Amino acid sequence: LVAKKLLTLAIVNREGRVLLGLKKRGFGEGYYNGFGGKVEVGETVEAAARRELQEEAVIIAGNIKKQGLLTFHFDDKPQPWEVHVFNVLDYNGEPCETDEMSPQWFSHDQIPFDKMWKDDEIWYPHFLAGHLFQGEFFFRNTHHLDSYNFDVVSKL
Ligand code: 6U4
Ligand code: NA
Ligand code: NA
Numbered sequence: 001l002v003a004k005k006l007l008t009l010a011i012v013n014r015e016g017r018v019l020l021g022l023k024k025r026g027f028g029e030g031y032y033n034g035f036g037g038k039v040e041v042g043e044t045v046e047a048a049a050r051r052e053l054q055e056e057a058v059i060i061a062g063n064i065k066k067q068g069l070l071t072f073h074f075d076d077k078p079q080p081w082e083v084h085v086f087n088v089l090d091y092n093g094e095p096c097e098t099d100e101m102s103p104q105w106f107s108h109d110q111i112p113f114d115k116m117w118k119d120d121e122i123w124y125p126h127f128l129a130g131h132l133f134q135g136e137f138f139f140r141n142t143h144h145l146d147s148y149n150f151d152v153v154s155k156l
Pocket of ligand 3: 037038
């Protein structure tokens with residue numbers, strides 16, 4: 001049995017703009033993405049989302065809402081990744097650059113999908129519309145999206 005690896009992804013969404021980070025190192029380097037990472041042992045998924053946002057963007061989340069559950073299969077990794085996507089409705093502090101991420105605001109109609117993971121253009125419109133969603137994505141050679149399933153759902 002191969003357990004899934006649990007990760008978080010937090011997207012600050014305020015006043016018609018989203019806060020994304022240009023990832024400076026590690027998995028997804030060179031891509032814009034929300035903030036997040038691996039859930040640690042003994043930690044809830046929501047606590048992990050808050051911690052990663054603080055570590056990577058130096059802001060403290062207020063109200064956050066879980067909106068998506070995405071599963072990524074990679075032909076070159078044994079474990080699927082289960083990524084819990086959160087909408088960060090408010091926060092304290094000022095986004096700052098860290099070792100991992102360089103933060104930048106994008107208006108909803110100017111999200112840089114050409115510099116993001118291939119799945120993002122499929123689910124961001126639903127995220128921005130406030131829908132709850134689930135998806136499963138199959139990647140080859142890390143970056144090539146071979147196939148997917150995606151659904152808007154009534155609960156997660
Ligand atoms: P460490 O090892 O501590 O530096 P950590 O920050 O825990 O890493 P990281 O940065 O590797 O984890 O987590 C990957 C991040 O990328 C998570 O927020 C999930 C996100 N992610 C992974 N695949 C994605 C994809 N296809 N589309 C997307 N986000 C993805 O939008
Ligand atoms: Na991370
Ligand atoms: Na981490």
